[in-house]
Amino acid sequence: MKKIAIGILCAVACTSAVNAQSVVKGTSTRSAVETLMRDTKPSLDLDTTMTPAQFAQWKKRMSEEMTRLMRHPNAPVAPPVMVAQAQRDGYRIEKWNSFPLPETVVPYYVLIPDGVNKNNPAPAVLCVPGFGQTKELVAGERAGNYTLEGEPDSVLRKAAMAVHFAKEGLVAVAVDNPSFGELSDNGVNDYLVTSRFLLELGWSYLGLASWQDKVILDWMKTQPEINKDRLIVCGFSLGTEPLMALGLMDDSIYAFVYNDFLCRTRERALVMNKPDANGRRGFPNSDEHLIPEFLTVFDFPDIVAALAPRPVICTEGGMDRDFKIISKAYDIAGAPEAFEYHHYAKYADPANRQYLDTLPSGLDRNEFFRLANVDSPNHYFKMEWILPWVRTLLAGDRSKK
Amino acid sequence: MKKIAIGILCAVACTSAVNAQSVVKGTSTRSAVETLMRDTKPSLDLDTTMTPAQFAQWKKRMSEEMTRLMRHPNAPVAPPVMVAQAQRDGYRIEKWNSFPLPETVVPYYVLIPDGVNKNNPAPAVLCVPGFGQTKELVAGERAGNYTLEGEPDSVLRKAAMAVHFAKEGLVAVAVDNPSFGELSDNGVNDYLVTSRFLLELGWSYLGLASWQDKVILDWMKTQPEINKDRLIVCGFSLGTEPLMALGLMDDSIYAFVYNDFLCRTRERALVMNKPDANGRRGFPNSDEHLIPEFLTVFDFPDIVAALAPRPVICTEGGMDRDFKIISKAYDIAGAPEAFEYHHYAKYADPANRQYLDTLPSGLDRNEFFRLANVDSPNHYFKMEWILPWVRTLLAGDRSKK
Numbered sequence: 001m002k003k004i005a006i007g008i009l010c011a012v013a014c015t016s017a018v019n020a021q022s023v024v025k026g027t028s029t030r031s032a033v034e035t036l037m038r039d040t041k042p043s044l045d046l047d048t049t050m051t052p053a054q055f056a057q058w059k060k061r062m063s064e065e066m067t068r069l070m071r072h073p074n075a076p077v078a079p080p081v082m083v084a085q086a087q088r089d090g091y092r093i094e095k096w097n098s099f100p101l102p103e104t105v106v107p108y109y110v111l112i113p114d115g116v117n118k119n120n121p122a123p124a125v126l127c128v129p130g131f132g133q134t135k136e137l138v139a140g141e142r143a144g145n146y147t148l149e150g151e152p153d154s155v156l157r158k159a160a161m162a163v164h165f166a167k168e169g170l171v172a173v174a175v176d177n178p179s180f181g182e183l184s185d186n187g188v189n190d191y192l193v194t195s196r197f198l199l200e201l202g203w204s205y206l207g208l209a210s211w212q213d214k215v216i217l218d219w220m221k222t223q224p225e226i227n228k229d230r231l232i233v234c235g236f237s238l239g240t241e242p243l244m245a246l247g248l249m250d251d252s253i254y255a256f257v258y259n260d261f262l263c264r265t266r267e268r269a270l271v272m273n274k275p276d277a278n279g280r281r282g283f284p285n286s287d288e289h290l291i292p293e294f295l296t297v298f299d300f301p302d303i304v305a306a307l308a309p310r311p312v313i314c315t316e317g318g319m320d321r322d323f324k325i326i327s328k329a330y331d332i333a334g335a336p337e338a339f340e341y342h343h344y345a346k347y348a349d350p351a352n353r354q355y356l357d358t359l360p361s362g363l364d365r366n367e368f369f370r371l372a373n374v375d376s377p378n379h380y381f382k383m384e385w386i387l388p389w390v391r392t393l394l395a396g397d398r399s400k401k
Numbered sequence: 402m403k404k405i406a407i408g409i410l411c412a413v414a415c416t417s418a419v420n421a422q423s424v425v426k427g428t429s430t431r432s433a434v435e436t437l438m439r440d441t442k443p444s445l446d447l448d449t450t451m452t453p454a455q456f457a458q459w460k461k462r463m464s465e466e467m468t469r470l471m472r473h474p475n476a477p478v479a480p481p482v483m484v485a486q487a488q489r490d491g492y493r494i495e496k497w498n499s500f501p502l503p504e505t506v507v508p509y510y511v512l513i514p515d516g517v518n519k520n521n522p523a524p525a526v527l528c529v530p531g532f533g534q535t536k537e538l539v540a541g542e543r544a545g546n547y548t549l550e551g552e553p554d555s556v557l558r559k560a561a562m563a564v565h566f567a568k569e570g571l572v573a574v575a576v577d578n579p580s581f582g583e584l585s586d587n588g589v590n591d592y593l594v595t596s597r598f599l600l601e602l603g604w605s606y607l608g609l610a611s612w613q614d615k616v617i618l619d620w621m622k623t624q625p626e627i628n629k630d631r632l633i634v635c636g637f638s639l640g641t642e643p644l645m646a647l648g649l650m651d652d653s654i655y656a657f658v659y660n661d662f663l664c665r666t667r668e669r670a671l672v673m674n675k676p677d678a679n680g681r682r683g684f685p686n687s688d689e690h691l692i693p694e695f696l697t698v699f700d701f702p703d704i705v706a707a708l709a710p711r712p713v714i715c716t717e718g719g720m721d722r723d724f725k726i727i728s729k730a731y732d733i734a735g736a737p738e739a740f741e742y743h744h745y746a747k748y749a750d751p752a753n754r755q756y757l758d759t760l761p762s763g764l765d766r767n768e769f770f771r772l773a774n775v776d777s778p779n780h781y782f783k784m785e786w787i788l789p790w791v792r793t794l795l796a797g798d799r800s801k802k
Contacts, residue, residue: 026505029505029586032502035504036602036604102436178430184430186676186680197437197438200438200691201437201696279586279589281591283594287597290601293603296601296602
């Protein structure tokens, strides 16, 4: 096997010129591009035999590559402005407008527990919702009510991450993902069209999402009510992606809540290739997840591993293979206790789990989920794991007070 | 207005930090990304006031940028192999297999007019079909018959470009676009999935399509029956895209047939933004046309202009504005007669055409077509323009014989 390069960036394995015909499999372009992806191993794949010094160097490269891929603008932005506030049960909620892009406002909510102020600052958490969710849902406000007028949501939902954290004493910030909720276009969630515009410009949905979140995170560091040494980023589902991007790019984030199952996206694309009833072999997700070149550099387990030694909790399982290598990274970083993970209840008993080192090709979505220990109907914000973890994490600070 | 940069490559205009709020339009991410695209002028936009020396320098940069964006592999490929042949009425047809990627075969047809051989070589044309068309259609063979066994297509169709050229005395090569026809996946034309795989790898559908065509074009240059100084590339619709990529990257191509209407893709995305009945504002094409960063560098009229002084025929009109600047480029290059263009019959009379310098925003597809002088129901291979053009183009060579 001989290496060739696609342009300057993307290296693929190639049969040499003399024996190309002998391994020809067929004429399907779909199969050809699958082979290209299979032969393109991520350049920063985690090597668990690294020394601590090598691990530190690898983390630096992970951070540099994430910074390159996210392509954040490098100009200053206007400071956010508070536009509304209201008292809720146990906390004050404020609405702020940020200005991450020209001619555009990106609003967010800040939930400040009663008793927290500049003389008594608190840890803070940036809450990033999942696909189709809104900052109103996350902040316990009524759907579509962008003014804070009237009553909040009548029930405390599991997805109301920010409320759960505020009741725990943290300042909680709730944001929208691009194109959802208040960021939708006349009420249309057109994330695919916005993704397309961004991709045309050499940017990406995640690049924009993480940029919007970074602007707000940087603002959080300036707020006197917030202890900027105790910033947590909490992502649910789609929201775990900006979490990971910001995690690699910003050393000052203290800890991370990863509320989704963990998987290798590249592997999933390569094995979830069972033809449907029409003979069509698909792709496991849509363009809001597309970051050109991302999977040629790293995959999500590598990124979580590169957060070591900072505390991370993964709440919806995945393959033990991946948790093992992340745990090994935390060992190398000298903080084995800082990585915590939980499987779905259905797979909590080790006897119920699959233990594969590689997934077989030819899976459909359900088969993939089964082999990856994923119980997708029970995909929700797991406060039963997260709140005790937060309490333990911050217990040291509180005992010092 | 102050320039900021998205990462290292994509420059966007931005309001400065101090006045961002004053120009805020709203919270729609869709509007935000449209603004980003509007503010991102293509870096190599044609300047018709250039001197010939500046024009030559600009062409060099156009070529370098296209080479960068197409990301062709840099390894040698195995030589193509002939796998079948048959005699047809006035020409011999051969089927060849090429090997542009690992484990993959890409077949193509070669039509050699009777009397053409290594002692009597002929000009040649690479024929690239449109969306959903196949090399069989282009080569006058029966749909789905990949063996050359039995009879050819019973009628001579307009789309049978290669047959029309062979009957004109040229060696004609017919290829498939990726994921269509024999390159489909078990008969499924899954161009969106293959595009997605390629984009994940930092490549693109056009990058692959132009690479496949380049491998075949380079092979054509080695064939003794072909006069390699008289290579024409002919694209219909989707097939005009590889034509333009190869045109910038390969100075040895002699002339080009651009069989589609000419338009500025970036402008089209910016103005074709009328909400549909559901309030959704779309994007004018799908992911097989997505080349990240492409529209930040140039647009199609710029590319055609950069082919000057080589002969080009555009057969399906567009906006006179664009033809005027391309004509100016041919003036600068000292070859005003080498650029020929025709409008759709419906718009052949100048009194029937729109003459806009800029298109208004808020158009739907039909309104865009009307203002851009496009008669889409009459989108077909215009042999009535192309064959006389080819005859004139090659008349000089023939009179020398």
